[in-house]
Amino acid sequence: MANMSDDDRANLLGGYLRARRALVTPQQAGLAPGPNRRVPGLRREEVAMLAGISADYYLRLERGRDRNPSTQVLESLARVLHLDELEQDYLLGLAAARPRPRRRRKPERVPARLHQLLASVQVPAFVEGRAFDVLASNRLAVALSPRLQPGYNRLRSLLLDPEEQAFQQDWTRSAEGFIAAFRKSAGDDIDNPRFVELVGELALSSERFRTLWARHDIRTLDGGTATVNHPVVGELRLHRDKLPVDGLLLVLYYADQGSESDEKLRMLASMAGTAPTSTGAGSPTVT
Numbered sequence: 001m002a003n004m005s006d007d008d009r010a011n012l013l014g015g016y017l018r019a020r021r022a023l024v025t026p027q028q029a030g031l032a033p034g035p036n037r038r039v040p041g042l043r044r045e046e047v048a049m050l051a052g053i054s055a056d057y058y059l060r061l062e063r064g065r066d067r068n069p070s071t072q073v074l075e076s077l078a079r080v081l082h083l084d085e086l087e088q089d090y091l092l093g094l095a096a097a098r099p100r101p102r103r104r105r106k107p108e109r110v111p112a113r114l115h116q117l118l119a120s121v122q123v124p125a126f127v128e129g130r131a132f133d134v135l136a137s138n139r140l141a142v143a144l145s146p147r148l149q150p151g152y153n154r155l156r157s158l159l160l161d162p163e164e165q166a167f168q169q170d171w172t173r174s175a176e177g178f179i180a181a182f183r184k185s186a187g188d189d190i191d192n193p194r195f196v197e198l199v200g201e202l203a204l205s206s207e208r209f210r211t212l213w214a215r216h217d218i219r220t221l222d223g224g225t226a227t228v229n230h231p232v233v234g235e236l237r238l239h240r241d242k243l244p245v246d247g248l249l250l251v252l253y254y255a256d257q258g259s260e261s262d263e264k265l266r267m268l269a270s271m272a273g274t275a276p277t278s279t280g281a282g283s284p285t286v287t
Contacts, residue, residue, distance in 0.1 A: 011064035012188055013094040018062055019216035020081040021047050028082065042080075051076040069095055086184075090218045094188065110136040111246060123254040123265070124238075127245075128154065130185045131194045132178070135248065140265070143272040144230065144253065153198065155182055159206040169227040169235070179212040180219035226253075232271070233264040 022041035026033045029042060029050060037043075042050075048058035053073060060066040069077075074095055078088040108129040118125050118138040126137035132154040134147075141148040147157040147164055155178050157164040158171075168174045186195045202209040223241045230236055238253040238261060255261035 013067065013091075014062040014064045016091060016094055016216050017047075017077065017081075019214060020083065020087075023215060024080070024082055029080065047077070047080055050080040067095070086220065087218050090184065108133070108135060108248060110248065114245060114248075114250065117250070121252065122269070123252055124148070125250065125252045128249050128251060130247075131155070131198055132182065132185075133194070139272045140269050141253075143268045145228075154178070156198065156202065159202055159209050167228050167230070169229055174226075175208055176212060176217065177219055177221055179209060180217035181221040183213070183216065184218045184220060230264070230268070233267055236261045236264055
């Protein structure tokens with residue numbers, strides 16, 4: 001991706017191993033830190049020793065000279081690097097990836113039935129693409145946040161828009177989760193023009209992005225509960241569900257029935273003024 005050499009692009013496995021060993025301290029690995037350490041985290045030879053492989057073989061893995069490690073070796077490395085199940089699966093996927101011909105990518109389009117669904121639900125709802133681009137939304141979603149309308153990118157808003165940062169009660173945690181989820185979504189699709197464009201922009205504009213992107217964290221943003229600060233109705237505690245549809249994600253926010261946040265959402269719906277509506281580029285509005 002942007003700011004990566006051709007060697008880095010071709011050696012995703014080595015890049016991931018380097019980034020993750022830098023995050024494991026000697027103490028976490030059960031080693032004495034010792035004097036005069038010149039690298040953050042573990043040295044290559046320490047990772048190799050703890051994983052039960054030769055230092056030379058581990059060096060070849062990091063430098064991309066050996067691209068066929070066994071599952072047993074990778075699982076040993078995952079243990080040494082303190083990877084969770086999701087991160088271990090990602091590591092195994094990088095090792096299994098093979099060069100593939102450049103494929104023609106179809107533009108992300110929202111099916112008409114999703115517009116109809118957005119128009120009918122009585123909660124904030126929107127559709128996002130793989131790079132967190134907002135592709136369609138209903139009026140209540142826009143009332144919740146004007147940045148949840150087509151044309152906006154949720155990751156870009158989170159990192160570069162002060163209003164979005166104030167909207168998130170725990171901005172630091174949100175940024176960590178979004179960037180890790182973006183890396184998982186990108187996977188080994190490093191030549192996708194949208195991913196390249198967004199990584200390039202954010203790497204130039206956001207120090208926070210540069211720091212977290214270099215960590216190679218991997219996460220999923222599935223269902224959960226978030227607290228946000230709306231500029232008009234105040235604090236809202238909302239549940240979030242993400243439902244996959246035709247390669248896109250339908251995202252819904254809703255409050256506990258009868259709660260204070262539920263009442264505030266009803267107030268927002270009243271302020272928005274109207275019967276439910278869905279908007280999105282390239283598709284009809286349904287009222």
